[in-house]
Amino acid sequence: MSFWDSVLGRRKPVQAKLDALFALPGAAITLQTAAGFTPTGVGSVCYREAEGAAFAQTQADVVALLDADEGPDVERSVDEFGFTWLVTRQDPSDMAALVTDLHAVNTTLEAQGFGPGLLCSLVGFTDASGRRLGLVYLYKQGTFYPFVPLDGQRRDNVLEIQVRDLLTNELPVEPQLQRWMPVWGAPGL
């Protein structure tokens, strides 16, 4: 935010950064070869619904667009913080298709001026022993961080740090650990 925007009290909403999402397929290969985590083929977008008819229309358009292919339908749910999650499923081997789906949601929202409402995106991975790993993309920062939930609202921080070190060359990883927000019970994980 510029000096004058701050002095005059007119902060503009922060726009989302979308392009870094396309680094995901490369990162998925690294995760598979180096850590044994394979994609589950499930991805989700978390955003804040704006009030009014324009947003309802936009959201209906997005769901219709994603449901147009043969695959399973999009699931929509609202979490306890009032954020909406759209879950989309693709063939686990086809990471690029999943990213395209996520990107379709983002660009549609952004084209209608709802880009500032995007919070994060999540892509699920799992390994042979059944551990789950989510790569979370923060739209406003344009960075990724790993999220490994354990039972009872605990997270495997050691594994998360390992994954971060694996992916530093593939993805922009969030450098501030305070921003690695847990997303407990996130749909699609």
Added chain:
Amino acid sequence: MARTRFIKDTGLTARMTLVMFLLGALFVALIVGLMYALPNYAFIIGIIGLGIVWFQWYNSDTLALKAMRARVVTPEEAPELHGMIDRLCAMADMPKPRVGISYTDLPNAFATGRSPHRAAVCVTTGILDRLTTEELEGVLAHELSHVAHRDVLVMTLASSAGIVAGMATRGAQYGAIFGGRRSDNNGAGAFGFLIAIVVSLVVYAISFFLTRLLSRYRELSADRAGAYLTQKPSALASALTKITGEIAAIPNRDLRSAQSMNAFFIAPAISGATMQTLTSTHPSLEQRLEQLAKVAAELGRPLDGGFPPPGLDR
């Protein structure tokens, strides 16, 4: 291409700029006036006054939290509140402030701190009990906007003219008594002190109204930015209606104990009708609701393919 639904409020910006300019001019006028009237003392009074201003701003987070008897809470103690602020900060791309809870039944919230990196957001248990999740989020977004706009810094600077003027009045009163006696062979000294008192009093009065005016503009700005952040202007509107409605109904004893904190509150804790429009730190509820309705209209309008309502051309 990213499109935005953010509408500029040029009128508000212009009014705010004018008030800030007037406050700056007032400060200069005060210093110049004091220099003329009291060539020897003006410098010291100015330095001490600015020192107080600086101290207030630098320690604003600690002072305000102490004044409200608020306690900083960890994510483990208040997971929902922290989760909400985490998400809002991620959406707004700003550093997370410290979170405090004040154990008082008065429904209110305030933000304080010298910079966005050293800020604190505090809510009272009264507001936590009364508001729904969505409404509380609207209130928190409003407070985070205060942090992003550096309102503590702006308001402290704005009130510096008043603080220095207040000090000068005191200093000149003492000077007129003691200084006047010592130099009774020369009437010019006592006359200088008299002028200094008059100048300071006038500056203090003008600065009082101007800072209140500026405070009301800053509130409107924070409302706007907060509504755009949560994308739910109506949630903030209903929270404001609830809070202001309830504050008027609460007994006076509680209210007085919170009076010195008013400038940083989301809704003023004093109710009363005398000169309210000129001296209140917050705009009227009607004014705030009207502005939130404008934001809601902009958010609900189709960007392409629809017919924009007249007067909202982009």
